[in-house]
Amino acid sequence: MKPAPFRYHRPRSLADTLQLLVTLENAKLIAGGQSLGPMMNMRLVQPAELIDLNALAGLDLIAEKDDFLEIGALARHHAVESSTLVKKHCPLLAEAAGTIGHYAIRSRGTLGGSLAHADPAAQLPLVAATLGAEIVVNGKRGERRIAAKDFFVSMMTTALEADEIVVSARFPKAAAGDRHAYLQFSRRTGDFAIVAVAAVLHSRKLRLGIGGAEDKPLVFEDFSAHEDPQAIARKVREAVQPTESPRVPALYREELVEVLVKRAVARCLTSI
Ligand SMILES: Cc1cc2nc3c(=O)[nH]c(=O)nc-3n(C[C@H](O)[C@H](O)[C@H](O)COP(=O)(O)OP(=O)(O)OC[C@H]3O[C@@H](n4cnc5c(N)ncnc54)[C@H](O)[C@@H]3O)c2cc1C
Incomplete structure (x- = not known):
């Protein structure tokens, strides 16, 4: 499919961009177009006005x-x-x-x-x-x-x-001595993650982020490097509540959370 008709704007300053945003009806910003483009092609969104950000100098620094x-x-x-x-x-x-x-x-x-x-x-x-x-x-x-x-x-x-x-x-900025791990599970290389885990070890404290399990990223910051990775993984699993979906059962996401958290924590700890 192709997008519904729209008018195209390419402002050259932030002030002009903001002015267009408040004056135009049913306007959408476009940057890389890698999410909006497919959504417009499928007519899931049909903006009447498209404001292209790519001519704004300095916004890529x-x-x-x-x-x-x-x-x-x-x-x-x-x-x-x-x-x-x-x-x-x-x-x-x-x-x-x-x-x-x-x-x-x-x-x-x-x-x-x-x-x-x-x-x-x-x-x-x-x-x-x-x-x-x-x-x-x-x-x-x-x-x-x-x-x-x-x-x-x-x-x-x-x-x-x-x-x-x-x-x-x-x-x-990360501090000297910080450790991190990023792990995700996708069906195929390049697909969106079904579950993703980001972990940071700072001063023997662990911060864990979980993506894909609920409707926004979840963050857990109360774990310490002295705890067993399996015990941490179990606690995080019990704290997440993935929604049931026809293609990915909630139980499957729960399992992934536990496995990926355990591996991410272990990776942070073994690299000390
Ligand atoms: C096949 C495929 C696989 C992909 N896989 C992944 C993946 O694994 N992980 C992942 O994270 N992403 C993935 N993406 C999406 C990709 O990362 C997109 O680039 C990203 O989600 C949106 O960035 P964009 O610049 O392309 O935004 P656009 O598509 O241009 O815009 C997306 C939305 O953000 C708004 N917007 C854009 N810029 C701004 C701004 N500066 N201020 C306010 N609103 C703004 C737009 O109005 C629109 O609503 C994939 C895309 C495709 C096509």
Whole structure:
């Protein structure tokens, strides 16, 4: 199928973009088009106006700040995966970005698009939630920063207002000695994860993020490196409540949560 007819806009500044967002009826932003394109082709969404973000200069920058990396909304997944700064300061983010879809998707898809799209199984929302990132958004009331735990509300629903766009995300830098693991299970290479687990070990404390199990990323931060990985995995399994779906039974996701958490924790601990 092909998309329903729409008018196309390519603003050159953030101010013009925000102006278009408040004045146009039934408008949608497009960045990499890797999620919106298929949805428009299938006519699951039919925007009357399409606002292309790709001419906004500077929105793809990856910059080192005091204790965080600021990554622009237009940074492509491949740029995040291959950035020396991201590999050095947010290795979990670089590793997870490298597992998104296929190369063609990673070369077009953007950080801002993935965060705004908020697929519960997507890598970047999971890593943002696990690392305690902040999402920087801009709208007619100006800029605001939203903690990832408040940004992801439910399946494909975020705290973003209709007049706002994601401009960047701030990811805390890893400390010396931190360990991480990213594991996911998909039916085929390049498919969305059925369940994904992100783990960070910092000062003998474990932070665990679970994607794909519920309608948004879940984060657990009360575990310590002294606990048995199997016991942690069991507790996380008992805490998640996957919804039943015809293609993937809830029990199957529960099993995956337990297996992947155990392996991710063990990987963090054995690399100490
Ligand atoms: C075959 C295939 C496999 C894929 N596999 C994976 C996978 O394994 N893991 C994964 O995470 N993703 C996967 N994706 C999706 C891909 O990562 C997308 O790039 C991403 O979800 C959306 O980014 P985008 O830049 O393409 O956004 P778009 O498709 O352009 O937009 C997506 C949504 O975000 C909104 N939006 C875009 N940018 C902004 C912004 N700056 N501010 C506010 N709203 C914005 C749009 O209005 C739209 O609603 C896959 C896609 C395909 C086609």
